Amino acid sequence: MWDAIVVGGGLAGWTAGIRAAQRGKKVLIVTEGVGTLYYFSGIFDYGDLESLRHLPKHPYSLFDAEAIDRGKHFIQELCPEYIETNKSQHALTVLGTARQGDLMPRSMVLPNHQEQGSFVLLVPEGLKDFFPEIVVSNLVREFPGWQVNVKRVHAENFGEWQRMGKSASGIDYAAIWRSKEGQNLLAQEIEAIKREHQGAGSRSGKIAVVLPSLVSEYFDASRTKTYVQDYSLPVIEMSSFLPSPHGRYFAEYLKHQFTDLGGELMIGARAAALNGKPMSAKQPKSCQEIIVQSMGKVLHLKAKKFILATGGLLGGGIKVGIERKLIQEDVFDLPLYVPQEWSTSQFFASQPFAQIGVETDKCLRPLDTNQGRVIWDNVHVVGRMLAHWDPWTQRCGGGVSVTSGCAAAEII
Amino acid sequence: MDVRNELTARLDACQKCNVCTAQCPVAKVNPHFPGPKGLGPDMERFRRGQFIPGETTLDDCSNCKTCEVTCPSGVKITEMILEARRAARKGPHKTMLSLKLRLRGYVLGRAEYLGKLGVLWPGMANQALKLNLVRWALDKGLAVSQKGPLPAYGRPLEVIEDKGGRAGGAFRKQVIYFPGCYTRYNEGDTGRIMIKVLEHIGYKTIVPNFHCCGLPLEANGQFDKARKNGLYNLELMRPYLEAGVPVITSCTSCGLTLKEDYPKLPAPGAQMIGAQTYDLFEFLWQLHEKRELPLDFQEVKACFGYHLPCHLKAQGIGTPALRILRLIPGVKIRNLDAGCCGLSGSYGFKAEKYDKAMKIGNPLFEAVNVGVERGDFQEMLTECGVCKVQIQHGTSIPTKHPLRILAKAYKIILE
Numbered sequence A: 001m002w003d004a005i006v007v008g009g010g011l012a013g014w015t016a017g018i019r020a021a022q023r024g025k026k027v028l029i030v031t032e033g034v035g036t037l038y039y040f041s042g043i044f045d046y047g048d049l050e051s052l053r054h055l056p057k058h059p060y061s062l063f064d065a066e067a068i069d070r071g072k073h074f075i076q077e078l079c080p081e082y083i084e085t086n087k088s089q090h091a092l093t094v095l096g097t098a099r100q101g102d103l104m105p106r107s108m109v110l111p112n113h114q115e116q117g118s119f120v121l122l123v124p125e126g127l128k129d130f131f132p133e134i135v136v137s138n139l140v141r142e143f144p145g146w147q148v149n150v151k152r153v154h155a156e157n158f159g160e161w162q163r164m165g166k167s168a169s170g171i172d173y174a175a176i177w178r179s180k181e182g183q184n185l186l187a188q189e190i191e192a193i194k195r196e197h198q199g200a201g202s203r204s205g206k207i208a209v210v211l212p213s214l215v216s217e218y219f220d221a222s223r224t225k226t227y228v229q230d231y232s233l234p235v236i237e238m239s240s241f242l243p244s245p246h247g248r249y250f251a252e253y254l255k256h257q258f259t260d261l262g263g264e265l266m267i268g269a270r271a272a273a274l275n276g277k278p279m280s281a282k283q284p285k286s287c288q289e290i291i292v293q294s295m296g297k298v299l300h301l302k303a304k305k306f307i308l309a310t311g312g313l314l315g316g317g318i319k320v321g322i323e324r325k326l327i328q329e330d331v332f333d334l335p336l337y338v339p340q341e342w343s344t345s346q347f348f349a350s351q352p353f354a355q356i357g358v359e360t361d362k363c364l365r366p367l368d369t370n371q372g373r374v375i376w377d378n379v380h381v382v383g384r385m386l387a388h389w390d391p392w393t394q395r396c397g398g399g400v401s402v403t404s405g406c407a408a409a410e411i412i
Numbered sequence B: 001m002d003v004r005n006e007l008t009a010r011l012d013a014c015q016k017c018n019v020c021t022a023q024c025p026v027a028k029v030n031p032h033f034p035g036p037k038g039l040g041p042d043m044e045r046f047r048r049g050q051f052i053p054g055e056t057t058l059d060d061c062s063n064c065k066t067c068e069v070t071c072p073s074g075v076k077i078t079e080m081i082l083e084a085r086r087a088a089r090k091g092p093h094k095t096m097l098s099l100k101l102r103l104r105g106y107v108l109g110r111a112e113y114l115g116k117l118g119v120l121w122p123g124m125a126n127q128a129l130k131l132n133l134v135r136w137a138l139d140k141g142l143a144v145s146q147k148g149p150l151p152a153y154g155r156p157l158e159v160i161e162d163k164g165g166r167a168g169g170a171f172r173k174q175v176i177y178f179p180g181c182y183t184r185y186n187e188g189d190t191g192r193i194m195i196k197v198l199e200h201i202g203y204k205t206i207v208p209n210f211h212c213c214g215l216p217l218e219a220n221g222q223f224d225k226a227r228k229n230g231l232y233n234l235e236l237m238r239p240y241l242e243a244g245v246p247v248i249t250s251c252t253s254c255g256l257t258l259k260e261d262y263p264k265l266p267a268p269g270a271q272m273i274g275a276q277t278y279d280l281f282e283f284l285w286q287l288h289e290k291r292e293l294p295l296d297f298q299e300v301k302a303c304f305g306y307h308l309p310c311h312l313k314a315q316g317i318g319t320p321a322l323r324i325l326r327l328i329p330g331v332k333i334r335n336l337d338a339g340c341c342g343l344s345g346s347y348g349f350k351a352e353k354y355d356k357a358m359k360i361g362n363p364l365f366e367a368v369n370v371g372v373e374r375g376d377f378q379e380m381l382t383e384c385g386v387c388k389v390q391i392q393h394g395t396s397i398p399t400k401h402p403l404r405i406l407a408k409a410y411k412i413i414l415e
């Protein structure tokens, strides 16, 4: 019997699992696949906390300011490289435009627009879906006072790839930059840039090297040899794009943190239903076990608490039948809030379908949408599965997932 | 039918997110390999238009199933690849090269016959396999890598017939053991220890004269033979399955085959085999949950690293060995979870794949070495025989089946 079973291994599920394991609980995470972390830019978006917290029914309205801070501290404790400042901070997207972000790695934070200096964009040869010309033109536009130069880097590891005319992904390159050879290569390139600039007596003193996804934040010293290179110039890393190196390494890092705390991961298994009964006629039901489909057989897994972190429409937690006739939550068959209008015609406007999800009380327990009664006493819903928010227009995806994951773990 | 299953069965479920290819260990080291998305859902569209890629490209997939457990959309990627390999077998690519590779496929796929030969003269076979000349000849003649860690042969595991009469009759508590070729011919000891452990917890073990489960045959393109083996084995199990007797596996690849492939065979036992097959530790855990597992453990003061074999991960049952071993006082285990070992059955034995296999295994080797250097553990545990051979080959750190720790705790073996 576990203290808690978390269904879904995305950002919200991992957060809940690790936090609960840190609190000494015995936790099992059951997940079918890896979730949307593999799309993660490397930046936690929290959005405009003050106004969102006052939006009726928004997940943030379920938490007080301390709960939100606890989530942020949780991330910063796991990854001390993550910082937050009072001023708004910006990072570069893969297209070279500046994007606001709330909790981001030190290495991503852009210098002040008002300053002057020069950027040297390091372009790894054959990096897939990376367009240096566009990056340069955007950088020039965003930073009028800055000079922008380009330098190509050739990593011999991908020589065979390049000779075939095949591109290497950001994840492949991140693996190189995390290795000893990769870091030595970078150090040499950066030293060469520094010497060139000193030789040319460049216009201003400040030089920064810009590189797509370096991913130096998530190092697991218990499984990889760590090499800490000091580069002779500051390096600014761009945020990640699909499939995301930051997401990939962060997911691995979370997995190792979780299992090292004694947590167990059951991947490749799909939760299909739950069994439970009402404690009395008036009270909410109590869940005893979930039914999980493993290869060839059905497992009955028992726990005291259950955390639903199945990620809504994109994560696979909500299924939609043909022509939207049927829409339902897939594990516990919980009632869903479904807006009247599914989508608006303006593509960039807030999409009502984004608001689909489970309504809960302050303890994140699922509510019956009509009467507002708690349905399950020991089931807590977290992350994208919650109703009444929109990660796209409100830019608070990471914030809601981390805050709710942490909060649920505190009540296990 | 479940709406979602209906969707996933169709290739439309693929969102083209490329996450599977980003995680595929082979795509990482081999630029010629199109990767799971390329070979599975993408090619599926071509195949419907009767375009069949060359057999050798398809053969680059080691069938580790990492892509499948990764996919956020539950796409049955390896099923598509396997289907494609079946189609390619019948395809028009019959060059000299592929003739040699087919011969090798024949030899490597016959783990069972090799095993029988090997154990007839274990000493001689082991000596022969150590001879550079023999390895050179295997490399040149059959493209079996000279450097690959071919496992040694030992005293084979004996068949134990059912003397109790009708299945499920005389003994209330009995199990069928499916040892698999590796345990049977290369590591009979593990099988014998397992039978003693089962006896200690009150179960009588029957070991019918099974053939190879079929997975190595399939991996080496021998689809008809694999199917025949499956049907033969299922027929042997049928009376026991009908009597509700559980089938236990200690090899994770055999276990996966019994759970994933056998239910698809057109035979009477097929509906039962999936639900009645248990990985050894999965079986012990469900006994423990019913409070039927004896806990008369002696203390075993030791720290271990653990490698989760890909084919156990793909069973979707978590890590039951860790759950059980953590019940033993003194035992400390760290699950390294550092990816595929690279060997994948007979994959890493193939000459053109040896270097790639070693590269694939690198993160795991590094994790093992770092753990030992930090003093976290001195030995490795893993259920899969070939993972074990590969970890020892890549790191020189002693590696065992976790069963041995349990047997020690039960005072069945000393070391």
Ligand SMILES: Cc1cc2nc3c(=O)[nH]c(=O)nc-3n(C[C@H](O)[C@H](O)[C@H](O)COP(=O)(O)OP(=O)(O)OC[C@H]3O[C@@H](n4cnc5c(N)ncnc54)[C@H](O)[C@@H]3O)c2cc1C
Pocket: A007, A008, A009, A010, A011, A012, A013, A030, A031, A032, A033, A034, A035, A036, A037, A039, A040, A041, A042, A043, A044, A045, A046, A269, A270, A271, A272, A309, A310, A311, A312, A314, A315, A316, A317, A330, A331, A382, A383, A384, A385, A391, A396, A397, A398, A399, A401, B072
């Ligand atoms: C493309 C994209 C990019 C994003 N980028 C950012 C960003 O840069 N910064 C940011 O702050 N936020 C970002 N977000 C938003 C944020 O990441 C999400 O809000 C958050 O990841 C949701 O996490 P989750 O854990 O709730 O769900 P998910 O990540 O979707 O995870 C759900 C998990 O549940 C599993 N699952 C589903 N059903 C079952 C079942 N029945 N049984 C077992 N397992 C099941 C799935 O396999 C999956 O692992 C992004 C979102 C998307 C879609």
Ligand code: SF4
Pocket: B013, B014, B015, B016, B017, B018, B019, B020, B021, B036, B037, B041, B070, B071, B072, B073, B074, B075, B077
């Ligand atoms: S098969 Fe799955 S992981 Fe691979 S591209 Fe398609 S949806 Fe993504």
Ligand code: SF4
Pocket: B023, B024, B025, B026, B027, B035, B036, B060, B061, B062, B063, B064, B065, B066, B067, B068, B077, B078
């Ligand atoms: S089974 Fe393994 S080797 Fe084959 S495509 Fe999938 S991840 Fe790659």
